[in-house]
Amino acid sequence: xxxxxxxxxxxxxxxxxxxxxxxxxxxxxxxxxxxxxxxxxxxxxxxxxxxxxxxxxxxxxxxxxxxxxxxxxxxxxxxxxxxxxxxxxxxxxxxxxxxxxxxxxxxxxxxxxxxxxxxxxxxxxxxxxxxxxxxxxxxxxxxxxxxxxxxxxxxxxxxxxxxxxxxxxxxxxxxxxxxxxxxxxxxxxxxxxxxxxxxxxxxxxxxxxxxxxxxxxxxxxxxxxxxxxxxxxxxxxxxxxxxxxxxxxxxxxxxxxxxxxxxxxxxxxxxxxxxxxxxxxxxxxxxxxxxxxxxxxxxxxxxxxxxxxxxxxxxxxxxxxxxxxxxxxxxxxxxxxxxxxxxxxxxxxxxxxxxxxxxxxxxxxxxxxxxxxxxxxxxxxxxxxxxxxxxxx
Amino acid sequence: xxxxxxxxxxxxxxxxxxxxxxxxxxxxxxxxxxxxxxxxxxxxxxxxxxxxxxxxxxxxxxxxxxxxxxxxxxxxxxxxxxxxxxxxxxxxxxxxxxxxxxxxxxxxxxxxxxxxxxxxxxxxxxxxxxxxxxxxxxxxxxxxxxxxxxxxxxxxxxxxxxxxxxxxxxxxxxxxxxxxxxxxxxxxxxxxxxxxxxxxxxxxxxxxxxxxxxxxxxxxxxxxxxxxxxxxxxxxxxxxxxxxxxxxxxxxxxxxxxxxxxxxxxxxxxxxxxxxxxxxxxxxxxxxxxxxxxxxxxxxxxxxxxxxxxxxxxxxxxxxxxxxxxxxxxxxxxxxxxxxxxxxxxxxxxxxxxxxxxxxxxxxxxxx
Numbered sequence: 225x226x227x228x229x230x231x232x233x234x235x236x237x238x239x240x241x242x243x244x245x246x247x248x249x250x251x252x253x254x255x256x257x258x259x260x261x262x263x264x265x266x267x268x269x270x271x272x273x274x275x276x277x278x279x280x281x282x283x284x285x286x287x288x289x290x291x292x293x294x295x296x297x298x299x300x301x302x303x304x305x306x307x308x309x310x311x312x313x314x315x316x317x318x319x320x321x322x323x324x325x326x327x328x329x330x331x332x333x334x335x336x337x338x339x340x341x342x343x344x345x346x347x348x349x350x351x352x353x354x355x356x357x358x359x360x361x362x363x364x365x366x367x368x369x370x371x372x373x374x375x376x377x378x379x380x381x382x383x384x385x386x387x388x389x390x391x392x393x394x395x396x397x398x399x400x401x402x403x404x405x406x407x408x409x410x411x412x413x414x415x416x417x418x419x420x421x422x423x424x425x426x427x428x429x430x431x432x433x434x435x436x437x438x439x440x441x442x443x444x445x446x447x448x449x450x451x452x453x454x455x456x457x458x459x460x461x462x463x464x465x466x467x468x469x470x471x472x473x474x475x476x477x478x479x480x481x482x483x484x485x486x487x488x489x490x491x492x493x494x495x496x497x498x499x500x501x502x503x504x505x506x507x508x509x510x511x512x513x514x515x516x517x518x519x520x521x522x523x524x525x526x527x528x529x530x531x532x533x534x535x536x537x538x539x540x541x542x543x544x545x546x547x548x549x550x551x552x553x554x555x556x557x558x559x560x561x562x563x564x565x566x567x568x569x570x571x572x573x574x575x576x577x578x579x580x581x582x583x584x585x586x587x588x589x590x591x592x593x594x595x596x597x598x599x600x601x602x603x604x605x606x607x608x609x610x611x612x613x614x615x616x617x
Numbered sequence: 618x619x620x621x622x623x624x625x626x627x628x629x630x631x632x633x634x635x636x637x638x639x640x641x642x643x644x645x646x647x648x649x650x651x652x653x654x655x656x657x658x659x660x661x662x663x664x665x666x667x668x669x670x671x672x673x674x675x676x677x678x679x680x681x682x683x684x685x686x687x688x689x690x691x692x693x694x695x696x697x698x699x700x701x702x703x704x705x706x707x708x709x710x711x712x713x714x715x716x717x718x719x720x721x722x723x724x725x726x727x728x729x730x731x732x733x734x735x736x737x738x739x740x741x742x743x744x745x746x747x748x749x750x751x752x753x754x755x756x757x758x759x760x761x762x763x764x765x766x767x768x769x770x771x772x773x774x775x776x777x778x779x780x781x782x783x784x785x786x787x788x789x790x791x792x793x794x795x796x797x798x799x800x801x802x803x804x805x806x807x808x809x810x811x812x813x814x815x816x817x818x819x820x821x822x823x824x825x826x827x828x829x830x831x832x833x834x835x836x837x838x839x840x841x842x843x844x845x846x847x848x849x850x851x852x853x854x855x856x857x858x859x860x861x862x863x864x865x866x867x868x869x870x871x872x873x874x875x876x877x878x879x880x881x882x883x884x885x886x887x888x889x890x891x892x893x894x895x896x897x898x899x900x901x902x903x904x905x906x907x908x909x910x911x912x913x914x915x916x917x918x919x920x921x922x923x924x925x926x927x928x929x930x931x932x933x934x935x936x937x938x939x940x941x942x943x944x945x946x947x948x949x950x951x952x953x954x955x956x957x958x959x960x961x962x963x964x965x966x967x968x969x970x971x972x973x974x975x976x977x978x979x980x981x982x983x984x985x
Contacts, residue, residue, distance in 0.1 A: 250808035257812060264839045271838045342652045343645035344659045358965035359958045360919035362926075363933055367954045374951070556824035563926055570826060583834035590827045591819075598822040 268584070283580050284309070290575055292567045294483050305576060312572035313593055319486065319568065320555040320597075323493045327554060328547075330494060331501025338506045349502065356499040362560050365492035369564040372484040379476070388468050390476055397469035397481040406460025413456025417449035424448065485566035489558065497554045504550060508543035509535070540612050548605035552598050559594070569593050684945045691948070699940070699949040700956045706939035707953065710775015710930045716767060720778040723758040726751055727781050735971055748789065755782070771849040775930035775938070777960065779849075783931065784918040787856040788864075788910075794857070795864035796903075800894060802869055813865070820862035825920055828855045833927040852924050860917045867909035871902035904979065911972035915965050922961075932957050 237244060272279055284306040291301045295311045296318065337349035356364070373393050377383060382392035390397040401407055421444070428439040457463075469479030512535050520534040521527075562571040573586040580586075634640050646656045677694030679686045682702035690696060700707070709717045730751040733739045739747075759778065762768035774782075801813035820828070832855030833848065840846060875898055883893035925934030936957050940950050 246806045250806050253809050253812060267841050268835075268838045271840075271842055274842050277838075340652075340655075341645065341648050342655050345655055348659065354966060354969075355962070358915075358919075358962045358969065360922040360933070360961055362922045363954065363958055363961065366933070367951065367958070370951055370954065374948070559824040559826045560923070560926075562826065570824075570830075574830075577830075577834060583830075584838070587827060587830050587835060590830070591823045594824055594827065595819070595822040 277581055279582065279584065281585055283576075283582055283585070288576070289579070292572070294486060294567050305580075308572050308576070309569065309589060312567060312569035315566065316555075316558055316561075316568040316570075316593070317597075319489050319493065319561065319566070320558050323490055323497070323554050323558070324551050326490070326494045327497040327501055327550075330498040331550075332505050334498060334502035335505025335509065338502070339509060353499045353502050356495055357503075361492060361496045361557050362563060364496055365488060365560055365564055368491045369484065369488035372488050376484075382471065382476075388479075390469055390471065393484055394476070395481045395483045396487060397476040397479045399466045399468045399478075400480045402463070402465040402467050404460070404463050404465070406457050406463035409456035409460035410453045411456070413459075414449055414453035416456075417452030420452065421445035421448045483566075485561070485564055488564055489561045489566045489568075493554050493557055496557070497550055500550050500553070501547065504543055504546045505539075507546075508539040511542045512538045537612065541609075544605065544609050544612060548601060548609075551605075552601055555597055555601070556594060559590075687949055696949040696952050697956075699946050699952050703939045703943075703946065703953065704956075706776075707932070707936045707957065708776045710779065710935035710938065711773045712775060712778075713767065713769060713773065716761070716769065719758040719761065719766065719769075720774070720776070723755045724778045724781055727755055727778075727785060731785060735975075752786075771847050774849065776935040777932055779924075779929065779931040779935075780918070780921050783853060783856060783921045783924065784914065786853060787860050787917055788914050790853075790857045791861035791864050792910075794861040795868050796899065798861065798865035799868035799872055802865065803872060817862045817865050820859055821866070825856070825859050825923055826926060828859045829923060829927045831855065848927070848929065852927060852929055856917065856921070856924075860913060863916070864910060864913050867906050867913060868902065870909065871906035872898065874905055875901050907979065908972045908976040911968060911975065915968050915972070918964060918968070919961065932960065 239245065271277075285304045287302045288305045288308040289301055290308070292299055292308060292311055294315060296314045297307075297311060299307055299311055334349045334352060337345050338353075340346050340349070376391060376393040379392045379394040382390045382394075382397075384390050388399045424444055425441050428441050432438055467478045467480075469476045469481070471477075516534055516538065517530055520530040525533065558568060559570040561568040562574055565571065570590055573590050577583050577586045635644075647653045673693065674695050677690060679690045679694060679696050679698045680701060682698045684698070687696035687698050705714070705717060709720050712720055730748060733747070734744060757763075758766075759774060760769060798813045798816060801809045802817065804810050804813075829852060832851040836846065836851045836854070879897055879901070880893060883897045888896065921931055922933040924931055925937065928934070930938050936953050940947050940953055
């Protein structure tokens with residue numbers, strides 16, 4: 225029985241060495257991938273030459289030549305392609321951001337509803353989740369769009385609510401304040417209020433940590449924001465001018481409006497994703513052991529304090545990672561807007577492919593946009609997740 | 618004993634009943650003021666809505682495939698006639714009308730094989746053979762071209778058979794890919810690990826529709842000039858690559874749940890890497906991820922509806938095909954939508970129930 229006196233210091237370059245084999249496997253894998261990429265690239269270039277397809281991103285600066293019904297920045301049909309893509313990206317972000325906010329609210333309510341003492345509320349939330357989760361999102365989008373287009377009256381006979389909201393299959397018109405000095409000052413005031421509220425919350429926390437005496441936070445904070453905004457509005461002369469929509473000859477005049485495409489995409493995405501968010505919230509709340517709430521009430525914390533200081537922080541830790549996934553899913557599902565003609569980035573790319581034939585470039589743009597969004601959301605959520613994770617010594 | 622001092626104490630009140638219908642009602646519907654209010658509001662809504670819904674969907678609905686009756690009932694009664702008239706087009710798409718018994722048998726066989734795969738008794742090596750035979754039967758029936766059956770090209774396939782085919786085949790093909798990628802992502806070799814991470818994150822970061830666009834627009838460019846690949850095959854490759862990335866993450870979750878000691882014990886026994894994975898790690902890990910894979914299958918089943926955007930006429934697309942060209946029936950599209958929504962719902966709901974059931978079965982040892 226002879227044990228090696230010392231481990232070999234020299235690298236063993238024989239086939240038996242794990243390192244050598246590992247290196248070899250990796251080289252083979254890289255070689256195969258490289259070969260595949262070369263094969264595909266070679267074929268693509270050859271095909272493009274044979275079919276006379278031009279390549280490159282130079283088309284982005286040539287005029288697009290198509291109109292976009294829904295835009296957040298001024299655009300005309302002879303503007304360049306990159307403008308069209310920019311509008312598509314903005315439209316995607318708009319529907320995704322609004323959808324995320326709405327879906328979080330609705331999903332959280334539904335998730336909490338699953339714990340209601342009331343059997344009807346519980347059953348209703350369960351039925352909602354199962355109904356909306358088990359039907360494809362594309363089908364739901366198509367159905368909402370059909371309901372909005374077929375079910376609502378034509379723009380001539382729109383339904384009016386209080387004479388300020390008008391709903392027809394041309395969209396929803398709503399009043400907006402006429403932007404002036406007063407509104408600007410009010411917004412600035414609200415911003416100042418948020419900063420002041422944050423400072424107050426910090427001071428209250430420091431005070432609590434030093435003395436153990438709690439100070440009210442929520443009411444003063446809300447008061448500060450509203451007060452500062454009101455102060456700004458009054459300083460600007462308290463303007464009350466609103467632009468109220470009114471039926472015109474062919475379309476609505478005044479106010480602002482949402483297109484039926486936007487409403488359908490938003491409605492479909494929100495209702496569908498909310499069913500998933502509800503499940504995430506339910507699982508998060510269920511993951512906090514009952515003993516935690518009991519211990520908190522034994523310490524004399526009120527029901528609200530229990531929720532805010534004990535149960536919620538622990539539930540959030542479980543909720544955040546899957547919630548991030550749902551937000552990303554919602555953003556990615558917004559690409560289905562192409563099916564009902566909402567001009568998001570996929571829809572614009574589709575038109576651009578049909579017009580210019582530059583499939584490789586346009587699909588790369590789509591993928592780049594979604595990858596960037598996904599990565600940004602992941603980074604943001606990982607940061608938040610780290611903040612709410614258990615602080616281990 | 619003094620008789621005057623004897624005074625019977627009053628009988629104790631009967632214990633409060635906590636079982637039965639009445640206490641349940643009180644506890645779960647009228648326990649406090651907000652709960653009572655919610656109950657009353659919801660009951661009120663039900664009393665208001667349900668009769669309307671039943672009247673629209675059943676009592677005043679038209680079931681006969683008569684366009685005139687549907688037109689007359691418009692606004693107050695559903696027109697299920699559109700389903701009775703068009704159901705064969707919706708379910709089988711553009712498949713030749715007289716030959717539709719073939720996709721019917723093929724789909725039933727495929728669903729039967731799926732159900733069999735969900736039952737534990739069938740989790741045996743010969744299940745693979747069963748699947749091979751089943752797929753041969755499926756494609757034989759769908760393509761035809763022998764035994765007197767007319768040849769039907771893939772561009773005429775459609776409806777439910779296509780949905781079931783795309784979902785099943787992409788999961789079956791993605792599974793081996795997912796296992797390899799999941800192992801690769803945990804590998805100590807940096808190049809292989811990087812490749813796997815890039816593949817998974819790239820695919821998971823983009824929507825399925827962009828992968829399908831790639832399959833539809835870019836794939837023809839990738840192939841040597843002169844070769845043309847069937848659009849069904851291209852889409853299938855796209856969906857497989859897509860679901861493979863998601864499934865790899867599920868499998869990786871299962872691998873991570875296996876204690877490190879298992880791998881170390883296998884190493885101590887002198888098993889090679891692949892022996893250890895095949896005999897020790899994977900059997901334990903894969904049993905853990907069955908519910909996850911099932912959920913992935915549900916997601917892919919729903920996502921197959923997207924292939925209609927690249928003009929393959931599965932269930933959703935076939936419905937559009939059946940109604941868009943027919944101006945008589947087009948106004949009753951919503952009823953047809955509800956019909957296919959019900960088909961999707963039945964499939965997905967039963968699969969999610971199965972997933973829950975298997976999850977409880979798997980964690981039975983923990984819940985003792």
